[in-house]
Structures are given as structure tokens and as C-alpha cells.
Amino acid sequence: MRFFPSVAAASKAGFRACRRCAPDAVPGSPQWDVRADLTARAVRLINDGVVDRGGVPALAARLGYTERHLNRLLTDELGAGPLALARTQRAQTAKTLIAKTGLSLAEIAFASGFGSVRQFNDTFREVYGVVPSSLRRAPAHVDGTISLRLSYRPPFDSAGLFGFLGARTVPGIETYEPGRYRRSLRLPHGPATVTLSPADGHVAAELNLSDVRDLTPAVARCRRLLDLDADPAAIDAALIADFPGQPLGVRLPRAVDGFEVAVRAIVGQQISVSGARTVLSRLCRGDLFPTPQELLELPDEAFSMPTRRREALRTLARVMDNGELTLDTGSDRETTRLALLELPGIGEWTADYIALRALGHPDVFLPTDLGSLHGAAALGLPTNPKDLARHAESWRPWRSYAQIRLWRAAS
Numbered sequence: 271m272r273f274f275p276s277v278a279a280a281s282k283a284g285f286r287a288c289r290r291c292a293p294d295a296v297p298g299s300p301q302w303d304v305r306a307d308l309t310a311r312a313v314r315l316i317n318d319g320v321v322d323r324g325g326v327p328a329l330a331a332r333l334g335y336t337e338r339h340l341n342r343l344l345t346d347e348l349g350a351g352p353l354a355l356a357r358t359q360r361a362q363t364a365k366t367l368i369a370k371t372g373l374s375l376a377e378i379a380f381a382s383g384f385g386s387v388r389q390f391n392d393t394f395r396e397v398y399g400v401v402p403s404s405l406r407r408a409p410a411h412v413d414g415t416i417s418l419r420l421s422y423r424p425p426f427d428s429a430g431l432f433g434f435l436g437a438r439t440v441p442g443i444e445t446y447e448p449g450r451y452r453r454s455l456r457l458p459h460g461p462a463t464v465t466l467s468p469a470d471g472h473v474a475a476e477l478n479l480s481d482v483r484d485l486t487p488a489v490a491r492c493r494r495l496l497d498l499d500a501d502p503a504a505i506d507a508a509l510i511a512d513f514p515g516q517p518l519g520v521r522l523p524r525a526v527d528g529f530e531v532a533v534r535a536i537v538g539q540q541i542s543v544s545g546a547r548t549v550l551s552r553l554c555r556g557d558l559f560p561t562p563q564e565l566l567e568l569p570d571e572a573f574s575m576p577t578r579r580r581e582a583l584r585t586l587a588r589v590m591d592n593g594e595l596t597l598d599t600g601s602d603r604e605t606t607r608l609a610l611l612e613l614p615g616i617g618e619w620t621a622d623y624i625a626l627r628a629l630g631h632p633d634v635f636l637p638t639d640l641g642s643l644h645g646a647a648a649l650g651l652p653t654n655p656k657d658l659a660r661h662a663e664s665w666r667p668w669r670s671y672a673q674i675r676l677w678r679a680a681s
Contacts (some may be wrong), residue, residue: 277397278358286399295321297421298493300501304632304667306603308333309347311339313355314599319486321356322383323458332600360384360415361397363486368405370416373482375402381482416485418474422498425506425519428468429572430678431496434523437543438534443559454557455491455526461558464492473498494599494630497521505668512651512665513675528597528628529560529590535623536582536615537575549574562587565592582615582670589613597628626670635662645676 274280275288302313312333315321320329329352330337341351347357364382367373373381379390436446444453452465453552460480467474473496493499502519510518525531533553538546552574553560560568565587575578589595597610604627610621612668619636626634636642637659645651650660665672 274349276348276350276355276358278354281358282354287397289398289405294346295421297417297423298499300423300499300504303497303630306631308340309343310337311600311602312344312352313348316352316355316359317486318490318599319359319383319458320485321352322360322483322486322526328353328421332596348376349453356383356398356445357393358487360390361393364390364394364402365398365405366416367482367485368402371482377482378402381485383483383486393413410566414478414596416477416479416482418475418477418489418497419469420475420489420493420498421472423500423502424471425467425502425517426472426517427517427521428516430674431521431523432466432468434674435495438547440547440554440559442554443551445664453526454559454566455488456486456558456561456631457481457491459484462488464488466492466496491526494524497524497630501650505671508668509665509675510670512672513649513679516675516678520671520678522630522632522670522674523627524630525628527559528624529562529587531628532586532590532597532610532624533565533583533622535627536586539579539620562591566591578615584612585613585615597624601629603629603631626673631670633667633669635659635665635673637662638672641677642673643645643678645679648679650677 272283274283274285298317302310302317304310312329315329315332320332326337326340327384330340333340344355345351350358355546360383364378364384365377367381368375371378375390376387379387382390384390384393391402393419394400397440404667408413412430432446432449432451435451439446439453446452450465450467452463454462455462457479462477462479462484464478475489475492477485479485479488498521500521502521502592505520506518534546536551541549552572553565553568573583575613586595591599600624606629607621607625610624611618619639622636623633624635637655642658643653643655646658647653652661661668662672674675
């Protein structure tokens, strides 16, 4: 038995993915969510399709390192460089499109990120050991919808996760009914909508894309939103003693867009969840959440909030619009948190909430949050913020998951 650090490394060594057990359909490695180093940030960006859209130079520029250094680092740790990792992912995307759509193979090649049909065929044979056409069992109906199964490691507290998202839906952008969450997405090549429903052993996803090239980032962002690559066994083992009776498999409600979460955090300061939903709906034009540039173009009366909070939103939008700040899976967590704290109107609570949801940080704790204190009281934990923070040290590196459990106990 031989072990490889990545699918790309196994393909490089001549191994082929089994078409019966479909190992490329299993959840991703949880280490890329937990780790905050350069390798993890690079993998998260590759999963979001950065290399497909801009090549390795775009990935290196986003991370602030040379292509040579990045290639050496990933090859040493993962057995393959960024281009090989991206090529393997393109093959997986192509496999999905072959099975789920009626697109021609040439259309699938370019939609998956390949530069030519020949490159598509060569890579497909390298990864799967067969020609692409052999995986098309029957003609698929082209209706603009791609239906997928998003896998996860059980247990999975779908009721708690979908309930959290449902309670915070912004009218016009999201809708929720028990067992069905739907929202719009702003993707690199155009808008899209996704409907997510928990099912037996997976989450059913129905994607309506304006451009099929956005399949990879759409799937990555849905998985990110629902925290589907987490390792619930490790998390539950560390927290179960202090949270008896709560469901296992609690997940972090993350984000499909970092700017959206940051706006939600600022708007939600010192007002109720329902009040925040009302204010947020007034900021939206159409069925997409505004970009930083679009928010800057809104008149004062569109904000319906105190002047300081309105100007905090505008400052955030300005630094994100000019590239001074990014809030995505490739952001350095500690550097980004410090940058947020330098912005007027953003304190520790807001910065940490953004880190938890927008950056997906697994180890964030809000000891002064009223929900934290009420939840602690309900569970018999310390109710003084300093004492609670000291107690929370035992929850590392999963304090974000403890935070979600405290909010649940408080409600």
C-alpha cells in the first residue's frame, strides 16, 4: 500500500481514480480549513478556481510569493505543483459536466478551464485512464440546471446549520423553508443561483449558472458555506464534555462572499437579527448582494442606520474596492484581523465575527458576546467574560465550533 499527499501526486505516479467508488467525490481534506499557512491558503484558492482563471501567476500574486517559491513549496508538501493540482481539479469538473449536462465535449473542455481540447483529452486520460466520451452513459437534457451531491463526513447537524442560515436570510437574496435553502451567487463569470437541501448522506445542490465555467467556484463556495470538509469526529471529541445533549456534527455557517459577511457584521451591531435583515434588504438592488463599488454608489438614505455605521460600511467598501483588503479563502487570518481593527467602526467583536464566517477561522471565540454569556449560563459554564475566555482555552483549536454551540444554548 502506498500513500500520496494529493490526488495530483497519485496521478503523477500513474494511479487512476476508481470509477466504482469515485474517490474524487469524497469530502476534501479538513486540514485545509484548519491550517492557516501558505500551503493551505494556496490550496483553498486553487479549489476556488484561481489558477483556472488567471494561471499560476495570478495565484502567486494573490499570495505575495514568486511562482518558483510557490511551486517548490507545494511540490515538497503535496507532491505536485499548483498547475498539476489545478489540472486534476479541472478533470474532476469535466467529469461532472460530462455526466450532468448535455454540453459537447469541446464545450466542456473550455468550461472546465482547459486551454484546448487536446489538453483536455490528455489530462483526462492521465487522471482517469480513459477518453472523456467513455464516461457519457446517456445524453443529458440541457435545461440550465446542474444537480450534484455534495458529500460530507458524518455526523452532520443539518437542522442547526440550515436553521442558522434561514433565520438570517436577506429578502431578495435568499429564501428558506425547512429542508431547502436558496440564494443567489456572484461568481467570476456571472450570476448564479443555488438551492441546497440536506439529504441522506449528502447535501443535494441544484445550480443554475449563467456560465458553466463557474461550476468549480460555485461548488467550492457551497461547500465552504456549509463547512462540508470539516472533521466532526475530532471537533466533537474536543467539545462534547462541556456541551452535553447537543447534536453532534455542528458546522460553521461560513460564507459565499467575504464582503457580504463583513457588511452583515457591521449592520448587525447592536440590533436584532430581524432588524438587520430589514436593513440589509434595503442595501440590495435586484437579487444580488451589492459589490463594494455598488455600495459606495448608494445614497445616504439607502443605509437606514446611524452615520458612524454608514461610514464604517463605506470605509470597508473603499478598502476592498481598491484592493487594500481581501476577505476570502486565501487571506492571511491574523493579518486580515489586524487590518480590520484599524478601520473605524470595527471593533474586536466585529473583526472576530468576520474571521469566523468570512475567513472560516475554526478557532475564534467571542467572550463578551451576550449570546456567549447567556449560552454559558444555560450550560453551567463561567459567565464572567474573562473566566469564560480562560475556560475556552481548553476548546482550542475548535473554539469557533464552541461559539456556535453557545449561541444555540442561548436560544
